[in-house]
Amino acid sequence: MARDYYDVLGVARTASPEEIQQAFRTLARKHHPDVNKDPGAEERFKELNDAYSVLSDPRTRQRYDRFGDDFRQIPEDYDERVAAAAGARGGRPGGGGVRFHGADGAGFDGSGVDFEDLFGGMFGRGGGGGGWGPVPGADQEAEIQLGVEEAYRGGRRGITLGGPHGQRGYDVTVPRGVVDGQRIRLAGEGGHGSGDAPSGDLYLRVRIKPDGRFRLEGRDIHVVVPVTPWEAALGATVPVPTPGGTAKVTVPPDSSSGRRLRLRGEGMPNPRGQDGDLYAEIRIMVPPEPTARERELFEELAAASAFDPRRPR
Known part of the structure; x- marks a missing residue:
């Protein structure tokens, strides 16, 4: 189902025409495709236009409040038709017949009214002949x-x-x-x-859907790249996964965990503009089960190095 038009404009169902107009103007300036280059701006702007075109017209708004998403299926003069049909059959409002409810929970009675005769041409009987003529389907x-x-x-x-x-x-x-x-x-x-x-x-x-490897921010993609301690210290060229396949990234010497490397244009494609970027975040990993020689080398490094990552720099 389509989004509620009041939610689209961010106003209450009791909003005044002035409040609806002000909300539309504010959001339209923000999401107009000429000033907002976000890929979803054009669709958002169309959605705002649809909502405003309905809620700014008192008669259309009234039908929307009563019938919700199906309001386009209801003829503009349904009130007059219901009243005329009720009068012709001796009906009166509130007489306890069929009751219809709109999107706001309010209802109206149709006692004494033959709704099949009144709306038959629209709701399937006669396929659009008689009463109202052809009615386009709802989105x-x-x-x-x-x-x-x-x-x-x-x-x-x-x-x-x-x-x-x-x-x-x-x-x-x-x-x-x-x-x-x-x-x-x-x-x-x-x-x-x-x-x-x-x-x-x-x-x-x-x-x-959430992905264990890739995190999206707009069209930018973030991915963690594991590297060894010596690759981080000495620099290296390592593979990095992307949604389009494997790419290569150059890890500069003296890189610490958390450092981000940018691969321009390797993010989500944008058919209407600039592609997103891919950000590879360095994460230093140590051998889970170091060999005797690896442990020996780490011990030599510990003895020779005066580096203390906890010392203020």
């Missing part, structure tokens, strides 16, 4: 979980999603370098439209 949203390497490479991915009519499979093209929070659009795979109206779109919200 929908679901989550897709990806590993770091899968998000790095992109490619085809089959997924199965559950719905009210059972499970359904989808063949998804994952863009190379997709990041957490980004949405993948499947055109025409959302809610079905009535009559000849098109279906809505399905948006897959990407969630990157």
Whole structure:
């Protein structure tokens, strides 16, 4: 399901039109693609526009409050239609008939109203003929979980999603370098439209699964690189894992644990801009079971060295 529009703008459901407008202006300036180069800014800006276009119109906002994500399926003049149908059949509000609830929990009574006759053309009977004409399907949203390497490479991915009519499979093209929070659009795979109206779109919200080797910060990738004490002291060229394969990093002499080495452009790819970087963090490891000769050499080093890492420098 799509995010709640009030949550998108960060306002309460009781927010005034002025508060909604101010929230939109503040967030729009922050996430406009011309000023925000984050890969998710464009989608975020579109989401803000959608939310504001609905909540800034009093009639549309009222329908959204009552029906939630299904409000686009409801005709704009449903109040008048309900009242007219109720009057024609001698019905009256509050008469104890069918009660409908919206997203805010509020309801309205439809006693005396033949809703199949009133909404039949929209909700399946007659396929959009009669009452309201074709109604486009609603957009929908679901989550897709990806590993770091899968998000790095992109490619085809089959997924199965559950719905009210059972499970359904989808063949998804994952863009190379997709990041957490980004949405993948499947055109025409959302809610079905009535009559000849098109279906809505399905948006897959990407969630990157935790990885034991790689830690992501935006498009930058952080990885730990184990080195021996002599490699850290003398310098060396060592292999470092990346989601795209193994790379090489040069460890400078006199490197201590925690030192970070930057591999420019080796992070997550960015089809629309600069690729992320990879940061290799040095971690000095000692032999878990040193041989007699190794222990002897460590003892010689201990006797010869005056280095004290605990002494203030």
